[in-house]
Amino acid sequence: MFRFCFINISTIPDVNECTDPGVCPGQHCVNLEGSFRCQDCPIGYSSPGCKDRDCPPQFQKVGTKCIYISSAKANFQDANAKCRDLGKGFGHLTIIEDKLLYKRLTNQMALELNYWIGIRSEADGSLKYVDGRPMQTNAYNEWETSPKANPSMQCAMMSGPKDFVWIMRNCDESLPFACEAPMKNNQPLIG
Ligand SMILES: [Ca+2]
DSSP: OOOOOOOOGGGSOOOOGGGSTTSSTTSEEEEETTEEEEEOOOTTEESSTTOEESSOTTOEEETTEEEEEOSSOBOHHHHHHHHHHHTTTSOEEOOOOSHHHHHHHHTTSOTTOOEEEEEEEOTTSOEEETTSOBOOTTSOOOBSSOTTSOTTOOEEEEOOTTTOOEEEEOTTSOBOBEEEEOOGGGOOOOO
16 A cells, blocks of 8 residues: 655754854854854854853944943043943053044044043153053044143043044043943953
8 A cells, every 4th residue: 555755845844053053153143944044243242143242331342442432521530440440340541543443433422522532641741541551653643732732731532523633631620531441352361
């Protein structure tokens, strides 16, 4: 006696290819009926499976940095401390070394506001980043007036998209601020 066996393709159970972490390395895997698709992770998220956030909460990925633009105001020192806390111990006022980062930042800034950034002048007039490095001479460096013009103005703020310049202000002034923190896989090792 014959027995016909019809195989209905649609009844074959789908294989969830996404259970294999090697299927979409660095991307988000979407299981489809009879197939699967690899999708780019949303901005700020990374592999595996786009579950890891590259940046601390409230920070956004801008180029290779994690950036937070405050709406609250603080003096220079408090702003830098706030950045450190928000960056889980690794944050500080942002250090802008190229104009491209500056341009990307200004997309998030309020047009009419100025923001503390991580540059200040020392007693001898030299300029230092808040991470302790001396200011790099080949880095982006556009001052409205000489940063040494007024000795009572020792902390740098950046202006918005109109002119892309830095201006020295009194460090006790209360301003909004721009923080940066390293991306998750780029954090300095402690100890
Ligand atoms: Ca599938």
